[in-house]
Amino acid sequence: xxxxxxxxxxxxxxxxxxxxxxxxxxxxxxxxxxxxxxxxxxxxxxxxxxxxxxxxxxxxxxxxxxxxxxxxxxxxxxxxxxxxxxxxxxxxxxxxxxxxxxxxxxxxxxxxxxxxxxxxxxxxxxxxxxxxxxxxxxxxxxxxxxxxxxxxxxxxxxxxxxxxxxxxxxxxxxxxxxxxxxxxxxxxxxxxxxxxxxxxxxxxxxxxxxxxxxxxxxxxxxxxxxxxxxxxxxxxxxxxxxxxxxxxxxxxxxxxxxxxxxxxxxxxxxxxxxxxxxxxxxxxxxxxxxxxxxxxxxxxxxxxxxxxxxxxxxxxxxxxxxxxxxxxxxxxxxxxxxxxxxxxxxxxxxxxxxxxxxxxxxxxxxxxxxxxxxxxxxxxxxxxxxxxxxxxxxxxxxxxxxxxxxxxxxxxxxxxxxxxxxxxxxxxxxxxxxxxxxxxxxxxxxxxxxxxxxxxxxxxxxxxxxxxxxxxxxx
Amino acid sequence: xxxxxxxxxxxxxxxxxxxxxxxxxxxxxxxxxxxxxxxxxxxxxxxxxxxxxxxxxxxxxxxxxxxxxxxxxxxxxxxxxxxxxxxxxxxxxxxxxxxxxxxxxxxxxxxxxxxxxxxxxxxxxxxxxxxxxxxxxxxxxxxxxxxxxxxxxxxxxxxxxxxxxxxxxxxxxxxxxxxxxxxxxxxxxxxxxxxxxxxxxxxxxxxxxxxxxxxxxxxxxxxxxxxxxxxxxxxxxxxxxxxxxxxxxxxxxxxxxxxxxxxxxxxxxxxxxxxxxxxxxxxxxxxxxxxxxxxxxxxxxxxxxxxxxxxxxxxxxxxxxxxxxxxxxxxxxxxxxxxxxxxxxxxxxxxxxxxxxxxxxxxxxxxxxxxxxxxxxxxxxxxxxxxxxxxxxxxxxxxxxxxxxxxxxxxxxxxxxxxxxxxxxxxxxxxxxxxxxxxxxxxxxxxxxxxxxxxxxxxxxxxxxxxxxxxxxxx
Numbered sequence: 001x002x003x004x005x006x007x008x009x010x011x012x013x014x015x016x017x018x019x020x021x022x023x024x025x026x027x028x029x030x031x032x033x034x035x036x037x038x039x040x041x042x043x044x045x046x047x048x049x050x051x052x053x054x055x056x057x058x059x060x061x062x063x064x065x066x067x068x069x070x071x072x073x074x075x076x077x078x079x080x081x082x083x084x085x086x087x088x089x090x091x092x093x094x095x096x097x098x099x100x101x102x103x104x105x106x107x108x109x110x111x112x113x114x115x116x117x118x119x120x121x122x123x124x125x126x127x128x129x130x131x132x133x134x135x136x137x138x139x140x141x142x143x144x145x146x147x148x149x150x151x152x153x154x155x156x157x158x159x160x161x162x163x164x165x166x167x168x169x170x171x172x173x174x175x176x177x178x179x180x181x182x183x184x185x186x187x188x189x190x191x192x193x194x195x196x197x198x199x200x201x202x203x204x205x206x207x208x209x210x211x212x213x214x215x216x217x218x219x220x221x222x223x224x225x226x227x228x229x230x231x232x233x234x235x236x237x238x239x240x241x242x243x244x245x246x247x248x249x250x251x252x253x254x255x256x257x258x259x260x261x262x263x264x265x266x267x268x269x270x271x272x273x274x275x276x277x278x279x280x281x282x283x284x285x286x287x288x289x290x291x292x293x294x295x296x297x298x299x300x301x302x303x304x305x306x307x308x309x310x311x312x313x314x315x316x317x318x319x320x321x322x323x324x325x326x327x328x329x330x331x332x333x334x335x336x337x338x339x340x341x342x343x344x345x346x347x348x349x350x351x352x353x354x355x356x357x358x359x360x361x362x363x364x365x366x367x368x369x370x371x372x373x374x375x376x377x378x379x380x381x382x383x384x385x386x387x388x389x390x391x392x393x394x395x396x397x398x399x400x401x402x403x404x405x406x407x408x409x410x411x412x413x414x415x416x417x418x419x420x421x422x423x424x425x426x427x428x429x430x431x432x433x434x435x436x437x438x439x440x441x442x443x444x445x446x447x448x449x450x451x452x453x454x455x456x457x458x459x460x461x462x463x464x465x466x467x468x469x470x471x472x473x474x475x
Numbered sequence: 476x477x478x479x480x481x482x483x484x485x486x487x488x489x490x491x492x493x494x495x496x497x498x499x500x501x502x503x504x505x506x507x508x509x510x511x512x513x514x515x516x517x518x519x520x521x522x523x524x525x526x527x528x529x530x531x532x533x534x535x536x537x538x539x540x541x542x543x544x545x546x547x548x549x550x551x552x553x554x555x556x557x558x559x560x561x562x563x564x565x566x567x568x569x570x571x572x573x574x575x576x577x578x579x580x581x582x583x584x585x586x587x588x589x590x591x592x593x594x595x596x597x598x599x600x601x602x603x604x605x606x607x608x609x610x611x612x613x614x615x616x617x618x619x620x621x622x623x624x625x626x627x628x629x630x631x632x633x634x635x636x637x638x639x640x641x642x643x644x645x646x647x648x649x650x651x652x653x654x655x656x657x658x659x660x661x662x663x664x665x666x667x668x669x670x671x672x673x674x675x676x677x678x679x680x681x682x683x684x685x686x687x688x689x690x691x692x693x694x695x696x697x698x699x700x701x702x703x704x705x706x707x708x709x710x711x712x713x714x715x716x717x718x719x720x721x722x723x724x725x726x727x728x729x730x731x732x733x734x735x736x737x738x739x740x741x742x743x744x745x746x747x748x749x750x751x752x753x754x755x756x757x758x759x760x761x762x763x764x765x766x767x768x769x770x771x772x773x774x775x776x777x778x779x780x781x782x783x784x785x786x787x788x789x790x791x792x793x794x795x796x797x798x799x800x801x802x803x804x805x806x807x808x809x810x811x812x813x814x815x816x817x818x819x820x821x822x823x824x825x826x827x828x829x830x831x832x833x834x835x836x837x838x839x840x841x842x843x844x845x846x847x848x849x850x851x852x853x854x855x856x857x858x859x860x861x862x863x864x865x866x867x868x869x870x871x872x873x874x875x876x877x878x879x880x881x882x883x884x885x886x887x888x889x890x891x892x893x894x895x896x897x898x899x900x901x902x903x904x905x906x907x908x909x910x911x912x913x914x915x916x917x918x919x920x921x922x923x924x925x926x927x928x929x930x931x932x933x934x935x936x937x938x939x940x941x942x943x944x945x946x947x948x949x950x
Binding site: 030033034038039045048049066068071074077091092093095099106116120139144147148155158223270460 | 564
């Protein structure tokens with residue numbers, strides 16, 4: 001166990017270095033031996049388990065069943081849907097040798113599982129009675145990435161992917177909307193991370209989808225992070241994979257499909273958005289340690305009192321830890337738990353013991369509170385307050401860094417200086433989108449719900465705008 | 476949803492076909508498109524989730540932390556430990572292409588994770604303060620197998636693998652023993668599957684271990700199934716990977732290590748051991764549906780009563796399902812739920828409604844019980860009885876099919892006819908072991924705790940026996 005706060009630069013001075021160092025020093029993760037891979041250490045994996053537990057419950061409550069499909073996809077299968085393979089082929093890791101033999105057909109490690117799952121759907125679905133099929137799987141995914149970042153973009157990552165098939169487009173649309181609302185809920189009420197929901201442009205949508213809905217958050221660098229997506233696949237895959245059924249009238253119909261996913265990337269977004277110069281600030285709902293108790297020294301009476309406090313707190317379903325290591329000083333422990341982002345630190349010294357109270361330090365704002373021992377039950381409220389405060393911070397940051405641009409000069413200037421989201425009208429022509437990206441590195445992130453004024457022009461060309469969109473440079 | 480009981484041969488007549496058909500028709504699993512892979516369908520995956528939930532709790536209670544290491548292992552890393560790679564090299568799946576480029580170093584898909592995890596241990600461990608490290612991961616594994624069987628042996632499977640490092644061999648031994656006891660507990664108290672615990676021979680132990688403990692069960696074919704293993708790795712890997720630490724006296728020491736795992740294979744063993752001619756018989760603790768309520772017809776009063784029953788049962792933490800589909804007959808549903816192995820079926824007809832009672836059918840022995848409505852609380856006891864009965868069956872089968880052989884002629888005769896486990900004395904020489912296997916297909920499964928009589932001879936040669944061993948043909 002080492003941790004060296006001095007190795008960590010200020011967040012405001014070097015965000016990228018700060019990010020890498022905090023992840024390593026807080027023991028969230030480490031680099032794997034193969035290029036672009038990462039190791040989820042227990043403290044980082046515990047965050048993923050907390051997210052999984054919450055999301056898995058929501059998925060099951062919706063009537064979606066967990067399943068598991070093979071990771072290795074025959075090349076011929078993944079090549080079936082043309083748009084899909086076009087999007088994913090640059091990122092594939094391919095197995096060519098098995099059991100000492102060159103394989104007759106290459107196997108692709110899943111970059112996502114549409115093709116292998118829908119191959120089975122075609123076998124399993126024959127009547128309207130078999131529908132809807134609503135499946136989800138928790139698994140690992142491999143996408144060969146050139147530039148990698150722990151959590152945010154790694155060759156292998158963990159995610160959940162939902163896959164459903166329905167008798168009507170309306171039912172599929174409901175599922176797409178349900179999924180993106182669930183992700184929004186996880187981001188806001190669990191990760192305390194404000195963001196925008198909207199549909200992606202044709203250029204930016206999922207390869208093989210008719211429409212993609214996304215949750216987009218804003219990082220301190222002013223860059224956007226695509227944080228979760230939900231896809232209306234229409235009948236694209238069902239026609240390619242021949243997934244059809246007899247309807248009640250005996251007529252053959254293709255199914256309507258959806259897929260949706262959220263990955264361990266969300267942990268990266270959370271780290272970047274909430275952290276400060278002292279390290280992580282974990283939102284209470286995903287903090288493996290919500291409350292840490294640090295006795296100023298390990299003497300008998302203090303430890304007895306600390307243990308009593310520990311017991312009462314743990315009985316309230318709070319994830320609490322008593323740090324009674326005797327090989328670290330109080331100062332070292334304080335730095336360590338600030339770095340590790342525990343939302344509440346309780347300091348216990350002779351004064352606290354004598355007065356039967358607790359010194360409580362909030363990680364989010366550093367505030368010190370003196371709490372009477374018998375008021376320990378207030379801790380849950382305090383954890384909620386910390387969550388709300390972190391969410392408020394990201395909401396304010398998002399609002400403050402979302403700009404309106406009436407013309408392309410304004411747009412360029414913003415993208416050169418502050419960055420952030422820009423609301424602008426767009427003709428929805430891919431040529432303008434490509435040109436804007438070329439000139440400013442900004443891409444369309446998602447469409448807003450704002451009605452545009454009749455006759456409003458596209459940000460870039462002179463044609464009429466079709467809608468208002470959010471633009472940003474993206475991770 | 477199709478199911479065709481008529482496609483399923485009798486278990487006693489064709490075990491292998493019975494096994495494959497039951498798995499498909501009960502919708503536990505399906506074949507994947509790549510050779511030797513399988514799809515875990517929701518009903519099969521739910522069994523794994525129940526096992527995971529129980530085992531994960533035990534692992535965490537022991538102070539072992541979950542983590543996640545990359546699936547892709549550089550070839551140079553996996554080649555480091557000579558015994559280890561010798562054991563695994565015939566089974567490797569290898570990635571040679573990434574992102575459209577031929578890789579400069581091939582990447583192996585993990586067949587187990589010792590090498591990649593211990594590479595990190597070497598980085599993370601420097602002082603006695605860093606020990607013990609106790610990690611576990613839930614993940615997928617790929618081993619290229621020539622002959623595959625759903626659940627029992629597939630190219631890709633799911634498992635948990637625990638990996639620990641300690642300052643003393645004693646501490647490591649305690650961990651090895653703890654793990655095998657936990658697996659025994661899961662098998663007996665969860666999967667209702669009796670078996671033997673003992674150490675493996677040098678030939679059969681894990682590649683790279685000093686000693687392997689195994690849980691060995693017996694399948695109806697008379698063949699043994701290695702059902703879970705726990706390895707004492709000694710200092711083999713720590714010396715190869717240079718995992719050392721400074722002890723309290725400042726002296727450099729190598730760590731002592733263990734690894735242990737249980738896989739989705741356990742579901743295959745459970746299916747084979749418990750099933751009968753009508754399909755699955757699921758032990759209650761791992762049954763996704765413990766109680767199914769089948770109204771004889773979907774009329775209003777019956778459904779109302781059935782819903783009332785459903786509500787009361789579900790309030791008792793029993794996994795209950797009301798099958799009120801209106802496109803299947805009562806007979807079809809009875810067959811379906813027998814095939815799917817629900818431990819208790821409740822039939823509700825006009826007579827039951829009138830008399831305010833329930834007709835209960837036990838899946839394990841077919842017994843019909845008339846239960847007064849107000850005695851629903853007895854169901855939990857009944858589920859326990861069913862578990863005990865299934866476990867007793869496998870225990871009796873195990874005892875009845877464990878034989879003693881005093882000489883090799885007896886041994887050969889048993890292996891030709893009934894098969895099963897044979898207790899026999901062995902000199903522990905690998906030459907005898909190899910010869911016995913060649914002549915009878917039987918391998919050593921594990922050592923027993925029986926003391927042997929002084930001067931007892933080896934089953935095969937004339938030398939003195941070292942211990943009593945269990946032999947069997949194995950899956």
